[in-house]
Amino acid sequence: MKLFDRNKLEIMPLSERNHDLTYETIIDLAPYQIKHEAFAHVSKAVHKARSNNALVI
């Protein structure tokens, strides 16, 4: 089986790429309005898990 020869590729420096996202995309910490009640249920479960040394992934 013949394979593609990767060594033929031309690889450019990142400085020549146009980037769609910049550091300014990163949102600063601030509280949000919450309507969905599931957030309250899950946040209680997260607290309970931390207290019981259970995991939160």
Added chain:
Amino acid sequence: MMGAHVIRSGVQRYIIDLMEKGFISCIAMNGAGLIHDYEFALIGKTTESVSRYIKTGQFGLWKETGRINDIVSDAAKRNKGLGEHAGYVIENEKFQFRDISILAAGYRLNIPVTIHVSIGCDIIHEHPNCDSAAYGKTSYTDFLAFTHVLESLENGVIMNFGSAVMAPEVYLKSLSMVRNVARQESRSINKFVTLVCDLHDIPESYRDEASQSNPFYFFRPWKTMLVRTVSDGQSYYIKGKHSETIPKLWTAIQKCEKVQRE
């Protein structure tokens, strides 16, 4: 567990704050998550226009991003996991924007950040220095690390933000492994909470599996993370953008902490 769009949504500070406060025990991401986290940490920028660069065959072929492959090869030689070693490099080489790196935060805080790679799915797999065996070894190490963490899932919480395939599939196999061992030890891993946040409109009755005639039957987060694996637990689905759901979850956790303090 997260898809790479979470990192592109700019919510890193929320996630890192929760990690620093001890609310997160593990983070699992795919190979694209590694790339965006690495590029943000290195140059404070990420994401190229696929439609623009695919025209000339330049998509993904960027030198500095390709260094990730060398980090993966080095991790394999040192018998390290992929996420751990990438975090180590970002932190120890003092990347300029490492304050927004989830991988570096994981390394600093000793919180596992596992990376679950599918060969051929990421731009760095195009590069000549890509060692597929090293990816297999290091990403499999991360799979076993993730599974080890999952052994403490009873009474815990597992959340999936925007991963349609990796998260439900990895979670499912890991859960079977830890339940197998728990069963032999007369323990159970049944009571836990799951949360899926994504953009899909799924019905309020999401705690029941969709019929096979419904195209959403094939939306794995629903059947795997909201129904099949949580018969004794609780599952929640929230529709929304990651740039809103993660800050809202952070806000809810802050409120809960405030109430507990009072």
